Amino acid sequence: MAEADLVLQHIDSERLIRLAQDMVRIPSDNPPGREGDLARFLMGFLQRMGLNAELREVAPGRPNVVARWGAERGPHLLLNGHMDALPPGEGWTRDPYGGEIMDGRLYGRGSTDMKGPLACLIAAVDAVKRSGLRPRGRVTLMAVVDEEGTQEGTRRLVREGETGDFGIVAEPTEFLPVAAHKGDMYIEVVTHGKEAHASTPQAGVNAIEHMADVLVELRDLRRQLQEIVHPLTGSPTLTVATIEGGMLTPMVPGRCRITIDRRVLPNESPDEAVEQVRSAVGRLRARRPEINADVRMLAFAPPMETDVNNPVVAAVREATMRVRGRDPGVHGWAATCDANFMVNEGRTPTVVFGPGSIAEQAHKPDESIATDDLIAGTKIYALCIARLLG
Numbered sequence: 001m002a003e004a005d006l007v008l009q010h011i012d013s014e015r016l017i018r019l020a021q022d023m024v025r026i027p028s029d030n031p032p033g034r035e036g037d038l039a040r041f042l043m044g045f046l047q048r049m050g051l052n053a054e055l056r057e058v059a060p061g062r063p064n065v066v067a068r069w070g071a072e073r074g075p076h077l078l079l080n081g082h083m084d085a086l087p088p089g090e091g092w093t094r095d096p097y098g099g100e101i102m103d104g105r106l107y108g109r110g111s112t113d114m115k116g117p118l119a120c121l122i123a124a125v126d127a128v129k130r131s132g133l134r135p136r137g138r139v140t141l142m143a144v145v146d147e148e149g150t151q152e153g154t155r156r157l158v159r160e161g162e163t164g165d166f167g168i169v170a171e172p173t174e175f176l177p178v179a180a181h182k183g184d185m186y187i188e189v190v191t192h193g194k195e196a197h198a199s200t201p202q203a204g205v206n207a208i209e210h211m212a213d214v215l216v217e218l219r220d221l222r223r224q225l226q227e228i229v230h231p232l233t234g235s236p237t238l239t240v241a242t243i244e245g246g247m248l249t250p251m252v253p254g255r256c257r258i259t260i261d262r263r264v265l266p267n268e269s270p271d272e273a274v275e276q277v278r279s280a281v282g283r284l285r286a287r288r289p290e291i292n293a294d295v296r297m298l299a300f301a302p303p304m305e306t307d308v309n310n311p312v313v314a315a316v317r318e319a320t321m322r323v324r325g326r327d328p329g330v331h332g333w334a335a336t337c338d339a340n341f342m343v344n345e346g347r348t349p350t351v352v353f354g355p356g357s358i359a360e361q362a363h364k365p366d367e368s369i370a371t372d373d374l375i376a377g378t379k380i381y382a383l384c385i386a387r388l389l390g
Contacts (some may be wrong), residue, residue, distance in 0.1 A: 004383055004386055006132070008379055009193075011375070020374060024116075030145075033061075034061065035083045046122065051129075064143065064145055065333035071135055076137055078167040080140045081142070085108060111369045112362050116374050118143060118170055166350070167339070172358050180230070184262075188294075188298050189214060190294045191245075192207060198251055221238060222238045231349075232266075232330070244256070313330060
């Protein structure tokens with residue numbers, strides 16, 4: 001019997017679904033960042049599987065879980081999934097921590113993003129291990145904190161030396177292998193005016209009106225960015241996301257502030273992205289010297305890109321074709337995830353791939369994932385492990 005067939009026979013679908021349910025039933029909201037209970041649960045589960053598992057604290061009460069299986073020498077495969085999930089918010093018709101299964105779907109916060117896919121990674125390692133496959137390398141399974149925050153969990157592991165020859169990050173990509181994703185930059189623009197009584201506006205300088213002129217320049221910049229195209233991720237985007245200004249209605253506002261979400265392509269420089277906004281404001285000020293505005297970067301999560309010809313890309317495509325009956329091709333992603341630290345700092349060629357849909361289910365009320373997709377995802381991950389380490 002072929003190794004692949006043997007591995008697939010050892011997938012325990014019922015155990016997989018129970019694991020995903022149990023994970024959903026353990027709150028791990030971020031913010032505030034309370035992954036500790038789930039981390040301890042997973043460490044115990046992985047140890048009962050016979051893996052060498054440990055907790056590594058990133059912040060008080062927020063540990064990563066690291067588990068290993070396989071030989072000390074040979075190829076090293078990293079499997080990464082995050083434990084944190086956004087708070088449920090309003091609008092749910094089901095218990096967000098209930099782990100309810102209805103009409104073939106698992107409901108609950110994190111079921112798609114990404115406790116369900118993380119359960120698939122764990123079940124895949126379990127199946128390969130129980131199949132008796134003797135790996136010519138090793139797997140490191142990383143269940144991390146803070147992906148929904150500042151990505152401190154994976155960042156810490158990479159800087160602790162957790163790098164490999166291949167990597168898979170189990171984000172819900174609708175079974176599409178993602179070899180490149182955009183980065184995410186937050187930029188702040190502040191216009192400075194002069195406060196005055198609103199009955200004598202000529203005595204002041206209206207910072208909100210000046211910001212309105214800045215917004216027109218940014219709209220032009222957004223159109224220019226559409227001319228830049230990456231073959232996998234498309235064009236960069238610029239979104240004015242927040243605005244605040246003024247203190248009271250009978251006052252001329254002396255300050256106005258906006259924040260911008262700027263999605264950065266793998267082949268773009270972050271410094272250039274900030275400079276584009278500064279240049280737009282500079283062009284305005286050249287025409288209107290009375291406008292006083294500052295621009296600064298607040299935060300940056302880098303993009304990533306893996307060679308589409310890398311063996312890990314081929315493994316994911318072939319496994320998906322076997323399980324789902326068609327070649328999924330290679331894709332890019334507008335979102336950002338922990339693969340950026342694995343690729344950029346860890347020099348680990350990484351594919352983002354998993355069951356479920358970011359667009360359709362993640363970060364929404366009544367988040368859910370099809371149980372059949374969890375089973376298919378586990379099969380694909382297991383086949384990838386067998387292909388890369390068998």
